[in-house]
């Protein structure tokens with residue numbers, strides 16, 4: 001019992017972070033309707049900023065840096081400057097990204113916040129290095145700020161610092177809640193989220209009101225994480241970014257509308273994780289579950305919360321998804337499929353070594369991105385689990401080929417079916433939730449799979465999860481042969497497999513399945529009223545998408561000879577989604593772009609080898625994607641007028657005109673096409 | 683809840699004339715067993731009783747009107763019948779209880795609706811909007827799509843063969859020429875008609891039309907009325923909700939009047955338009971059919 005109390009209080013340090021991030025997420029949602037996946041990244045920057053100040057007094061800026069005095073800065077000023085950097089990032093995100101996207105569809109907002117999340121994270125890795133911090137950042141730990149005092153209470157040793165953190169979390173949440181409840185501007189902000197027009201009539205600027213909340217939440221998130229970091233431990237360039245996942249979970253427990261509940265849930269979650277961590281050291285705890293439990297809980301919390309919160313079919317008056325990127329239905333013409341295929345084949349033959357390897361990686365990534373096109377572009381389900389599905393299939397492949405000696409084509413099929421089963425399970429929450437909330441559930445699932453399966457030592461032999469080279473009919477299809485890092489045979493095996501699957505996908509998307517997907521995406525209620533079994537169609541989408549991703553994961557696995565968990569992290573998954581969105585999430589050609597630009601693809605190699613910009617890669621992808629989301633929005637026609645005019649000019653040539661139809665969402669004005677009703681007579 | 687509407691609680695005392703109850707019984711009614719029958723249907727939204735003990739019958743080949751002021755609960759009734767609002771009471775289609783059947787199954791059993799606000803699939807062409815009803819997505823659909831056993835006569839963008847049912851339905855509402863257009867390219871009135879065609883296609887037995895003629899001008903509305911008659915002659919029962927009294931009085935065989943979630947009158951258009959309560963609650967002044 002004493003132990004439990006002691007560990008619960010230890011958990012308050014992470015709990016405070018969840019609580020404040022969660023309360024911030026709820027506040028932002030109340031004020032702007034945005035679910036901000038970048039909240040953790042903002043805090044991540046603040047932690048590093050504070051560390052830099054306390055290391056050598058440097059204020060690190062995205063470009064350049066300023067020395068604030070010579071030598072290390074003292075604790076509290078550094079904390080304040082660090083927290084303020086969170087405020088600045090938060091405001092910048094508001095002004096540059098979220099304000100322009102105020103009325104964008106949920107998908108655009110989610111992708112944008114993922115973009116901000118990746119952008120800041122990539123910038124942290126780049127900017128906080130030996131040059132700016134004066135020391136090797138790898139060896140740094142966050143220096144303590146709060147008191148190290150402890151006292152004993154009922155036999156448990158309690159750290160005063162942890163209680164202070166919990167107090168800070170409660171105070172921050174109370175402050176935010178009071179702002180919305182008792183101040184005129186706060187009340188106006190809350191009201192304005194529903195009726196912006198009324199807000200303007202009252203003389204408020206919605207942007208300025210939103211800016212207050214963005215700034216405050218950025219500051220509070222930064223402050224809390226900076227203060228909690230010494231108790232939590234390490235200073236690495238990723239972890240605090242992903243603290244947004246449990247924070248999103250507790251925000252959902254608060255139904256994205258109760259700051260108090262989110263705060264309480266955050267503290268409880270932190271305590272619970274610590275208690276579980278303690279219990280998992282006990283001899284009776286199953287060894288397979290000793291790693292990753294902490295990361296699995298948020299997913300459980302999310303699923304339970306969302307299932308209670310969600311509705312099978314959106315009610316009348318529910319917030320509409322808004323305009324989505326227009327769809328280009330694939331048109332299968334032998335030539336249009338054969339030409340890129342032949343070109344890719346030639347490219348495989350002409351390249352060798354690293355270049356051929358990244359070309360093959362690009363082909364595989366195209367398949368993975370195509371699964372995003374299917375699930376998110378066509379069916380409208382924002383899933384951040386794609387890479388985890390791929391990894392799960394790779395994991396199954398390792399077990400199937402090394403333990404059960406399943407032969408080559410069958411091994412891929414079975415492994416992909418494992419991913420399919422997992423996809424259906426992860427798809428179940430989608431039956432009741434949609435939009436950004438689904439994105440939250442799926443990122444929590446991805447994190448749970450990553451830490452519970454890929455990084456679980458008891459599931460991984462000490463040699464790593466090896467994968468036996470494929471062979472068929474006595475011919476080896478192994479990726480390596482002698483000094484050849486990637487054989488022609490292997491490359492063509494990948495090309496054929498991906499091409500077949502993409503052609504199959506194009507047929508699906510242009511057929512009844514694609515139409516049902518689009519019907520569900522554009523209007524679930526109307527789809528159900530048209531006789532479409534919406535839950536079944538959604539699960540079908542998840543099954544197909546995870547199958548495609550699973551095959552991709554197997555091909556990645558075969559190309560490495562073992563399961564490389566680094567290929568399947570949440571971060572890689574987010575990058576793939578971002579690249580697919582930038583390439584065009586509603587068309588297969590968008591998947592090809594994502595394949596070329598995705599992690600370890602051709603563009604990546606080009607960045608590293610030719611331009612020597614490898615370390616800027618994530619930053620570039622995130623920036624391009626943000627530009628695409630904010631400036632060149634795919635849900636808007638670039639030149640609606642021009643497109644309409646082109647169509648009218650093409651009208652005499654129906655086949656061409658029709659092909660251009662999907663790209664011209666704004667057709668000629670309604671009255672121009674209004675047919676005289678008398679023209680028909682039964 | 684007794685099945686006989688006449689056996690319900692008497693009307694509130696504040697209602698002086700109650701010709702509605704007998705009228706319901708004596709109206710030139712549907713066939714002995716109506717195709718669609720609701721009994722004691724009630725829907726509650728928070729504190730609002732949006733439908734209160736509603737009993738409505740729609741027979742085969744019959745056009746039944748449901749009228750009432752804004753917020754009376756007409757759309758709520760359609761929502762409840764088609765499976766989009768949880769309710770108490772019973773709904774039967776051809777003698778089969780539908781109360782716990784999910785919305786998409788009700789559609790496949792022949793209960794089709796349109797939406798007051800259109801709710802077309804904006805990413806699909808007009809013909810594809812209808813195709814979604816005719817086709818069945820699922821594992822079978824995946825198989826068909828992959829192996830190329832395209833059902834004869836299906837229309838896709840790539841494969842312009844025309845499903846006769848789709849074309850027939852579009853013809854009935856006069857939109858055959860717009861089959862390959864996007865909904866947003868059509869006028870609001872035409873979009874409503876696409877909704878009607880989407881409800882018609884694929885063996886609909888009862889059509890619940892929620893203000894299908896809103897957005898049509900007088901001329902078009904009259905033409906729509908004639909189309910509706912042709913549709914009903916072919917067999918399906920129609921429940922028509924509309925504020926266009928000329929249309930409603932012209933085409934409907936029987937009328938129900940709803941106010942504050944209750945049916946306050948029922949009968950022939952002639953009787954109803956003379957009912958004092960109806961005049962007071964909705965019409966404002968007597969209207970002649």
Ligand SMILES: Nc1ncnc2c1ncn2[C@@H]1O[C@H](COP(=O)(O)OP(=O)(O)OP(=O)(O)O)[C@@H](O)[C@H]1O
Pocket residue numbers: 315316317727728730732750751752753754755756757758759798
């Ligand atoms: N989802 C909902 N939640 C709460 N109340 C609702 C909901 N839908 C409808 N209502 C309420 O139920 C009542 C009936 O509304 P309904 O839309 O059915 O009326 P209607 O007769 O169709 O009106 P109109 O002629 O304007 O279309 C109204 O008071 C409305 O506010």
Ligand SMILES: [Mg+2]
Pocket residue numbers: 756757758798892
């Ligand atoms: Mg209505």
